[in-house]
Amino acid sequence: MxxxxxxxxxxxxxxxxxxxxxxxxxxxxxxxxxxxxxxxxxxxxxxxxxxxxxxxxxxxxxxxxxxxxxxxIGLMVTQITEKGFLRFQTLGGWWNQVMLAQRVSILTRKGEIEGVIGSKPPHILSLEQRKKPVDIKEMFIDIGASSKEEAEEFGVRPGDSIVPICPFTVMKNPKMLMAxxxxxxxxxxxxxxxxxxxxxxxxxxxxxxxxxxxxxxxxxxxxxxxxxxxxxxxxxxxxxxxxxxxxxxxxxxxxxxxxxxxxxxxxxxxxxxxxxxxxxxxxxxxxxxxxxxxxxxxxxxxxxxxxxxxxxxxxxxxxxxxxxxxxxxxxxxxxxxxxxxxxxxxxxxxxxxxxxxxxxxx
Missing domain, CATH: 3.40.630.10 (Zn peptidases)
Incomplete structure (x- = not known):
């Protein structure tokens, strides 16, 4: 090289x-x-x-x-729930099928915090519900906070931007680059x-x-x-x-x-x-x-x-x-x-x- x-x-x-x-x-x-x-x-x-x-x-x-x-493409924090989960607004064109269970980084005034996009588990959904993609408005971000107050202590507040996590990767074929x-x-x-x-x-x-x-x-x-x-x-x-x-x-x-x-x-x-x-x-x-x-x-x-x-x-x-x-x-x-x-x-x-x-x- x-x-x-x-x-x-x-x-x-x-x-x-x-x-x-x-x-x-x-x-x-x-x-x-x-x-x-x-x-x-x-x-x-x-x-x-x-x-x-x-x-x-x-x-x-x-x-x-x-x-x-x-x-x-990214997201923006719009709300912190009482239990410390984040609601968000999309910034750019997201397809809901590529979002669930993906890691994200929240850019707060105290630094970056990692989280994961979650939703209601499929195990408790009806058969009909499982056949349909989860709507973005039903998703949330879990940052490991136990309450709204703890999330705020982490530095999170509405308006913070959110981006995907994916390290730059040279693939086995070095001409192919993932990021x-x-x-x-x-x-x-x-x-x-x-x-x-x-x-x-x-x-x-x-x-x-x-x-x-x-x-x-x-x-x-x-x-x-x-x-x-x-x-x-x-x-x-x-x-x-x-x-x-x-x-x-x-x-x-x-x-x-x-x-x-x-x-x-x-x-x-x-x-x-x-x-x-x-x-x-x-x-x-x-x-x-x-x-x-x-x-x-x-x-x-x-x-x-x-x-x-x-x-x-x-x-x-x-x-x-x-x-x-x-x-x-x-x-x-x-x-x-x-x-x-x-x-x-x-x-x-x-x-x-x-x-x-x-x-x-x-």
Missing amino acids: STELDVTLQMFKDLTETPGAPGHEHAVRDVMNKYIEPLADATYTDNLGSLIAEKQGIEAGPKIMIAGHLDE KAWDNRIGCAIAIEVFKRLKGESHPNKVYGVGTVQEEVGLRGAQTSAHMIQPDIAFAVDVGIAGDTPGVKPEEALSKMGQGPQIVLVDASMIAHKGLRDFVVQVAEKHQIPYQFDTMAGGGTDAGRTHITGNGVPSLAITIATRYIHSHAAILHRDDFEYAVQLLVEVIKKLDATTVQQLKQG
């Missing part, structure tokens, strides 16, 4: 294991800033807390935005690595690497950060659906892990800008970088907000095929990270003022 690989794996570990539920992204923002600040000419935040890093190429060149979101929060710390990692590859390189534009906040609850940080930057071109880098697991039909999800980043043609938030899409495909084919097309009937990315900023911004979502997103543990393929970085670096090198103007007019 090379030293360079060790550095990258450490970055993945730092990014994915750091808690960052929507509205509570400050800790993971600090991690991203630690990695990207040495590679940038300047870093700062917008008023919602999105991290913005600048890298100057040609002074009068167009502005190119690469956005990965800092937040992960919580790949959605979307992989996008943040790609933005960092693009800055790293561009260091010392000439590029005809000004590049912005952005870690946006509150994507999982409405693409909010993408809107505020794009308003601040006013980019000419925007890329959202996120996770996508991997269609290579049992039971998934080709017409439901085509992409396979390890076969290149997904170029998203359409999702619920945006139709890809045709000129930018075709330009990226052309660059990928010229440099023999694998890629896949993807569509998503539901869901969206930060590009759903960037493309309608100001007078409109040609935007494209580039995603990484990932298994088990919006759960405690997701898996992606290291090669797709590498291919996505290669593709974005080559695209950025070619996005000069003339090309960008042609794309805007196309």
Whole structure:
């Protein structure tokens, strides 16, 4: 294992294991800033807390935005029961079938507390009840407290954020990486690595690497950060659906892990800008970088907000095929990270003022 690989794996570990539920992204923002600040000419935040890093190429060149979101799906404490159990609100799209008996971390003013998501035991449910998934509103979190007063002594109070627990894991096949929060710390990692590859390189534009906040609850940080930057071109880098697991039909999800980043043609938030899409495909084919097309009937990315900023911004979502997103543990393929970085670096090198103007007019 090379030293360079060790550095990258450490970055993945730092990014994915750091808690960052929507509205509570400050800790993971600090991690991203630690990695990207040495590679940038300047870093700062917008008023919602999105991290913005600048890298100057040609002074009068167009502005190119690469956005990965800092937040992960999480929960928020809404109530402490008299017996010390926690009621919660979801932050982002949870599927109730992936939640029960899973470990979580509650971020309190006195530090992190571990707990487990529980519900009424199946042994005392009727046969009909057992056939149905447990509703999220019937779940609670057990932190081992015996009373409301003890839970409060632990430091818990309503408004505290809650995140899944899953250590970053290099699997037996070392190309396969498991972690919580790949959605979307992989996008943040790609933005960092693009800055790293561009260091010392000439590029005809000004590049912005952005870690946006509150994507999982409405693409909010993408809107505020794009308003601040006013980019000419925007890329959202996120996770996508991997269609290579049992039971998934080709017409439901085509992409396979390890076969290149997904170029998203359409999702619920945006139709890809045709000129930018075709330009990226052309660059990928010229440099023999694998890629896949993807569509998503539901869901969206930060590009759903960037493309309608100001007078409109040609935007494209580039995603990484990932298994088990919006759960405690997701898996992606290291090669797709590498291919996505290669593709974005080559695209950025070619996005000069003339090309960008042609794309805007196309």
